Amino acid sequence: VAGAGLAAALVMHPVSVYYLAGTGQPANVLVVPGEEPVLFARRYGDLVRRDTWMSRVLDGAGFSAVVAEAERLGVADGPLGMELDVLPAALVAGAGRAFPGREIRDVSGLLAGLRAIKDAGEVELMRSAAELFDAVHATMLAFLRPGIAEHELSAEIAAALRRAGHDGIIRQHRWDARLPMEGSLASGENLATISHGPIAVTGVGMSGAFPMGASPRVIGAGDLVNIDLGMNRAGYHADMARTYAVGALPDGVERYARAVREIEDEILAAVRPGVTAESVYDAGVAAARERGVEGIFQGFDGLHGPYVGHAIGLELDEPPVLGPRVATVLEEGMVLAIEPKLISPAFGAVNLEDDVVVTAGGCELLHPLERAVFVVDETGRAGPVT
């Protein structure tokens, strides 16, 4: 905070407060250089005090409590840091009236930088979040049969995730992003209908109000089905995707299944400390070009998602994106979701997504599931296509 030239920072985003103070209760954190940080319990002070490792906890929901404490601490002149990419404009304007004459600067980048490097305990929590995909995979093997609708399959996935200990919500940093717990499930022609969300295999949803995720489409024999979802355990996320085929792999898809696996191999080989996010993206694009599939890599018909992955942690969409012109240098301890996909109306989509922690020598996958398209037969056995 001092290094950023700020007189103080007022942190209000629940995810940041959880990171700094260890409580998920409604609370704010005031950080003043050279002083103990102060945690303001907006409600439920007893629970806040039970949860937090911070030693200074005050009760108070509004800005007046913060202003009083800032005055008591003799906060120096200068800018106040707030999370301007998350907090509503009206809330920040309220802070401006409470702290008149102070410039308010964005501290989201500063907080994201603190959160980018995961310690061993955080990596274990994310490994545990990735283990939730075991429940998803088992559900696909048990329920993916001709005649089930996408939303019925999504229902089974939702139940399996909750039973396995999913926190029940997905945290995303972007103000207008929302995802169901059971993620985006898509099949058949819905695989190549990119709708509502990022340029990805999104599915088309149950209604025009939220046209993303599972739809009522009935899945048939020979269909491809893709599941791509965030998983949240104890606040930490994983993000994985696999494509499944019902009974048999459609003609011509084996080539794409092999290509997406090889592209992911090359992206994983490019991940190590010291390289830029852009260089990892470039490795993916080059691998797609070598295999003659750049026209359907991360989209088609000129609509291509400009990324091959992103960082992940307490939020599903942490910076950096692994994309063009992103100069962020990877460091040991970062956790990244790697997500190559080939999408085309000609066959649908084949998709992989896996999470890795950046290690001294490269990177390590957080979940051991085979990186393949799985062909599910009528008994629920799955043969991976490699």
Place this chain on the structure above:
Amino acid sequence: VAGAGLAAALVMHPVSVYYLAGTGQPANVLVVPGEEPVLFARRYGDLVRRDTWMSRVLDGAGFSAVVAEAERLGVADGPLGMELDVLPAALVAGAGRAFPGREIRDVSGLLAGLRAIKDAGEVELMRSAAELFDAVHATMLAFLRPGIAEHELSAEIAAALRRAGHDGIIRQHRWDARLPMEGSLASGENLATISHGPIAVTGVGMSGAFPMGASPRVIGAGDLVNIDLGMNRAGYHADMARTYAVGALPDGVERYARAVREIEDEILAAVRPGVTAESVYDAGVAAARERGVEGIFQGFDGLHGPYVGHAIGLELDEPPVLGPRVATVLEEGMVLAIEPKLISPAFGAVNLEDDVVVTAGGCELLHPLERAVFVVDETGRAGPVT
């Protein structure tokens, strides 16, 4: 917009865009007095044009496209309206740079006012959303037995909701509010542990990161269990709650079950066009006082939620709150969630929540489920306690 003294309004909140333009794709709406509104497709222009009833649709994700169109339309001098309680400060600051010299004013209240009165089609959609509670109630009867954990029961509710056609997400207006699809499930001592969310029967959650909703607590014979959830079908929400008892009603609870039902009766009797939101709240408080339960009405030990309900629609938490000092006058066509609850560490909680549409003569419930505590026996039959 003109009546509010604005030169133009730029609407970006996905829920507002859906309301104005009928598309859930990423898009913005520019409203200029005296001109046809302009819909900007941020992506997926084909889907936007397929969905929307607006006739002027342009492609363009950034402010520059909006600025160019505003210049072409000769937008008058004067303030620009934006949704300042939803949009992040950084985004609004970007609009300020794109439209230099213009004051930016909040139009959230204006939009909420448009949305407050539901037409017959909207009421039907909300009735259909409330029907999703049939799936919840059937799940409680089928699965609520001694030995099931809260999160296992919540898993079954999630699956039942998705199968029944839930959109998969819950829309809330508050920037920092998040709810799982399957809402807040709580049992035993968790009924009176008010955590994370509004002052209500919140549950304590799976982890400290999101301490709300179902927890791993194992439900036992004689326990009370409460489920309170938002339900979203085709973008429109319902909000209902019921309390269930496992096998038998605990001693002394029948009195509270009867009291909460009678309090809800009196609140419902107070709802009609022309009265204020505050007067409905006052009716609830008076009814609780008459029955000697005001100390545990909407909370306990001095922590009482200052509301007996709220409006509902495309978002779960629409204005007005039915609370003290809320002067909003009820009108025919408003849809309200009415939610009296008695909460005490002595017995847990008994809770009702029902949705009503305000009619010319009073109000009409959107769902016919008996307003009672249900005692579920070992065969899954339920006897309501009245």
